Every structure is written in structure tokens, then in C-alpha cells.
Amino acid sequence: RMRGRADRRGKTVVHQLSVSLEDLYNGTTRKLSLQKNIICRKCGGCGVREGAQRRCPKCHGSGMEVRIHQLGPSMIQQIQTVCSQCQGQCEWIRPRDCCLTCNGRKVVREKKILSVHLDKGMKDGQKITFHEEGDQVPGLEPGDIIIVLDQKEHPVFRRSGDDLVVKREISLADALCGCRQLIRTLDNRTLLISSQPGDVIRPGDLRCVPNEGMPVYRSPFQKGKLILQFQVKFPEPGWLPSDRLRQLQTFFPAQEEVMATQDTQEVELSDYVAQGGPGRRPWGGDTC
Structure with missing residues (x-):
């Protein structure tokens, strides 16, 4: 039962709305302009001018036609197929009978302004649903419009x-x-x-x-x-003279004394630049 009801609904339309972190922090209302199909008010969604014939003259509104094949003497075969004129739609509109407003399409495009209310604390990717605000199709319930929030990166x-x-x-x-x-x-x-x-x-x-x-x-x-x-x-480097550095050192916890033996070789540290540029680590990994 639920599937049958869903089959009678139009398509759901998804739109992204770019928002700032300030919008999600403070809450606000944004206006979203979009185009949607609505049922033609002139013809009421039938696609023809008033009084014109809509029923397909070939299948008489059944959407199907019967084809007869001669298989041999006194032998025929009847095959039921989709109507070749209306393609199973049960109706066929002559060009001169089309509604002048929608040109037989049964729907027209219209600009729609949605007021999208952003509650405080909403998140990136959160969805806001406008029920039955999607495109209108004759014989179907309108689908939904879903707004997906897309938060812009904040500089701070x-x-x-x-x-x-x-x-x-x-x-x-x-x-x-x-x-x-x-x-x-x-x-x-x-x-x-x-x-x-x-x-x-x-x-x-x-x-x-x-x-x-x-x-x-x-x-x-x-x-x-x-x-x-x-x-x-x-x-x-060099921000403080050596004598001031020694004075500053007295304010820090005492350094651990390092005992050098007779065979100890003293070397000095220098800046390291990896082969291939400063952005590489000595073990091959990338910098953070």
C-alpha cells in the first residue's frame, strides 16, 4: 500500500544552500529562488483547448492496439501491443488542439521563492524538507523539495x-x-x-x-x-646576548649534567634540509 502511494508521487528535487558558520550559529531565514513545474491553469493540466478531443483515435483511449498476422490458410495470429500513435498514453492531441498557454505540455514553469529557516545549531549537510513543493504532474501528488545545507569554510x-x-x-x-x-x-x-x-x-x-x-x-x-x-x-636565533641568556638560564630548572668521556666526539647541530626540499622528512613521510 505504501509503495503504491509512493508511485503516485512526483520526483523529489534536491537543492544545495550555501550557508556561513555565522548563519548556523545565530539562526536566520534565507530566501531560495528556484524554477518548478506547475499544472497549467488555463487547461487544468489536460493539455488541450476547451472542447477539443483528447482520446487517441487509433486505440480509442485503451492505450493498446491489436495487430493481426496471417500465418497461413485460415490461420491468423492476434497480438496486443502498445498503441503506436499515443505510445500507451491513451490520448493524442492534434497540434491545432494544443493549449496555447502550455503548448500541450500540461505544465508550465514558474518561479518559486522558498523561505528557508535555519535554526541555531544546524549542521553542515543537514536536510530541510518542504513537503509537496516539488514539480507538479497531472495525476500525481507533488514530490518534495529537499534543501541540503553546505557550510562554507570559516577563516577563523x-x-x-x-x-x-x-x-x-x-x-x-x-x-x-x-x-x-x-x-x-x-x-x-x-x-x-x-x-x-x-x-x-x-x-x-x-x-x-x-x-x-x-x-x-x-x-x-x-x-x-x-x-x-x-x-x-x-x-x-641571536635574540638575546650570551650573558643575558646565562642570566635567563638561572630561572629555569637545572639542566642535567652530561659527562663526556675521553673518546667522546663533540659535534654541533645545524639546520636540516632534506634532499628534494624542506617539505620532506628524513624517513620519507610528508610534513603535516
Whole structure:
């Protein structure tokens, strides 16, 4: 029963809608303009002018015709086939009888504006269905229009579920002594992010701010986390004189003493450039 009902429906039409991360964070309504078939209002979907004959004159509206083959004396064969004139459609419209509005096609193209409501927290790839808004076909229920959300890449934030991830670069001094940074949110608020002195931040470390991520879909007052991924910018070579470096070294934990034996050979480190360019690793792998 359900299959028979589905067979009487028109095709489902899928459209992609490009949206920004701000759209999915704040929620909004977007207008989508598209073209669709609607049943001709002039002829009501019959395709002919008023009073014209629609029934196929060859098969008399049955969609089938009988062909007779002579097999021999007093022997004939009757074969029922699809009508060669109407191709089984049961009707045949003469060109002069066609509806002047739809030219016998029974449908006309019309511009349709859909208002697509984006709820806070919707995700990339999520589908929004407009039931029975698809193309109209005489004798069939209209199909659906499905809108698939396509989120554009954001220059600052990356979404991970209900969390937002942002990369921040800090100096070595900030990593060791505490940092303060401003972050503009997707709803144009400004957050002052700070770490405490002594809370050492290492390259790649993650810190988070609860309830400052993406709104949870259909629970907009609940939010995920804002996750900060820190990159530490180290000083350039020669940034501090040797005497100042020795003074700075006194503030760090004592270095492990390395005992050199008589047969130890001392060498110095230099910058490494792999054969084939700096983008290659010595074991053949690619850089991240």
C-alpha cells in the first residue's frame, strides 16, 4: 500500500544552500529562488483547448492496439501491443488542439521563492524538507523539495560537533608568564581570554571556555565549548646576548649534567634540509 502511494508521487528535487558558520550559529531565514513545474491553469493540466478531443483515435483511449498476422490458410495470429500513435498514453492531441498557454505540455514553469529557516545549531549537510513543493504532474501528488545545507569554510573558527576550535599564536613569554587575548565571537561579542602566570602553555596545547561553542540544535540556550589550540612562537636565533641568556638560564630548572668521556666526539647541530626540499622528512613521510 505504501509503495503504491509512493508511485503516485512526483520526483523529489534536491537543492544545495550555501550557508556561513555565522548563519548556523545565530539562526536566520534565507530566501531560495528556484524554477518548478506547475499544472497549467488555463487547461487544468489536460493539455488541450476547451472542447477539443483528447482520446487517441487509433486505440480509442485503451492505450493498446491489436495487430493481426496471417500465418497461413485460415490461420491468423492476434497480438496486443502498445498503441503506436499515443505510445500507451491513451490520448493524442492534434497540434491545432494544443493549449496555447502550455503548448500541450500540461505544465508550465514558474518561479518559486522558498523561505528557508535555519535554526541555531544546524549542521553542515543537514536536510530541510518542504513537503509537496516539488514539480507538479497531472495525476500525481507533488514530490518534495529537499534543501541540503553546505557550510562554507570559516577563516577563523572550525566546527567540531557542538564545539568551536580556534588556533591562537602566542609568544614564548605569554606561554610561560600568562597571556591575555581578545576573541570576537560569531555573534559579535568580544571575549577576553587569559591564562594565569605559571600555567605553562606548550605548543599544541588545548584550553577551552565552556558554553562559548556552537548552540546545541533545538536546545539553543545550551552551547558547546570554545577550544583554543595554541601555537607558541619562539624567538629568532641571536635574540638575546650570551650573558643575558646565562642570566635567563638561572630561572629555569637545572639542566642535567652530561659527562663526556675521553673518546667522546663533540659535534654541533645545524639546520636540516632534506634532499628534494624542506617539505620532506628524513624517513620519507610528508610534513603535516
